[in-house]
Amino acid sequence: MKKELVMVIAIAGLVLAPSLSYADTQARITLAGDPCTIPQAKVLAEAFTKKTGVEVVFLQGKCRTGVSEVLDGKADIGLATFNFDKDGLDKSLRDTVVGKAPIVMVVNKANPVNNLSLADLKAILAGRIRNWKEVGGKDMEIKNVYLQPCVVETMGYQAEHYGHDINRLKPEKPGNPVAGTNMLVEQDEAAIGMQLFGHESQNVKVLTVDGNLPDANSFPAKYSFYEDYNLVTKGVPTGAVKEYVDFVLGDEGQKILASIKHIPLKKTR
Numbered sequence: 634m635k636k637e638l639v640m641v642i643a644i645a646g647l648v649l650a651p652s653l654s655y656a657d658t659q660a661r662i663t664l665a666g667d668p669c670t671i672p673q674a675k676v677l678a679e680a681f682t683k684k685t686g687v688e689v690v691f692l693q694g695k696c697r698t699g700v701s702e703v704l705d706g707k708a709d710i711g712l713a714t715f716n717f718d719k720d721g722l723d724k725s726l727r728d729t730v731v732g733k734a735p736i737v738m739v740v741n742k743a744n745p746v747n748n749l750s751l752a753d754l755k756a757i758l759a760g761r762i763r764n765w766k767e768v769g770g771k772d773m774e775i776k777n778v779y780l781q782p783c784v785v786e787t788m789g790y791q792a793e794h795y796g797h798d799i800n801r802l803k804p805e806k807p808g809n810p811v812a813g814t815n816m817l818v819e820q821d822e823a824a825i826g827m828q829l830f831g832h833e834s835q836n837v838k839v840l841t842v843d844g845n846l847p848d849a850n851s852f853p854a855k856y857s858f859y860e861d862y863n864l865v866t867k868g869v870p871t872g873a874v875k876e877y878v879d880f881v882l883g884d885e886g887q888k889i890l891a892s893i894k895h896i897p898l899k900k901t902r
Contacts, residue, residue, distance in 0.1 A: 666712030735847030760796020
């Protein structure tokens with residue numbers, strides 16, 4: 634009788650016990666990205682780990698590292714801030730857009746220019762305007778900082794094709810392009826750089842364009858320079874990988890993206 638009672642209780646326990654999620658059985662996922670994607674992912678990952686207990690580790694490389702690392706099976710999720718050509722994406726991969734990463738123009742804090750018209754910005758990129766005095770600044774030649782391949786590519790077709798003979802400012806040695814952009818602009822009063830919004834340092838100034846900064850109210854009608862923030866997986870995400878993607882797409886993840894100056898996906902639908 635006692636044996637039968639124990640068996641009944643054991644069976645009942647199995648039925649009533651909550652089923653374990655994949656996060657309970659896989660304690661770690663690996664994300665791969667570049668200097669444009671790792672900073673915001675770390676903020677998201679910290680909140681995700683706190684909520685689920687799943688550890689998130691990072692592999693950092695050059696632009697588009699996230700795609701290649703997932704393709705090679707070295708990472709569960711690839712991070713990418715550029716606008717995919719769907720036809721050019723490997724058929725085994727799937728990208729999920731979780732937000733928008735606005736691109737802003739940054740200048741030295743000593744530069745008196747605070748705003749550029751869209752027409753003037755395009756003229757600077759094309760080389761038709763080469764001196765700050767032409768846009769209300771000091772008499773000094775504009776020095777362009779183009780260090781971030783994905784950002785440069787995006788601005789080339791969303792704003793203006795670049796002039797081939799314009800003055801370009803480059804670091805002495807290759808390095809982190811995000812940090813390098815901030816450093817060069819901080820050090821040279823005539824510099825102007827391209828940066829993902831939220832990645833600018835405290836020692837540079839973000840310019841408005843036609844009086845606007847990118848936010849949920851101005852984007853995309855009044856401010857349209859952006860890259861998609863993508864999570865790339867091999868096939869349809871499952872288990873802890875799916876939990877992470879769902880977390881970023883959920884209310885908590887979208888609020889975190891907004892807090893680091895990205896545009897939540899729900900605000901753009």
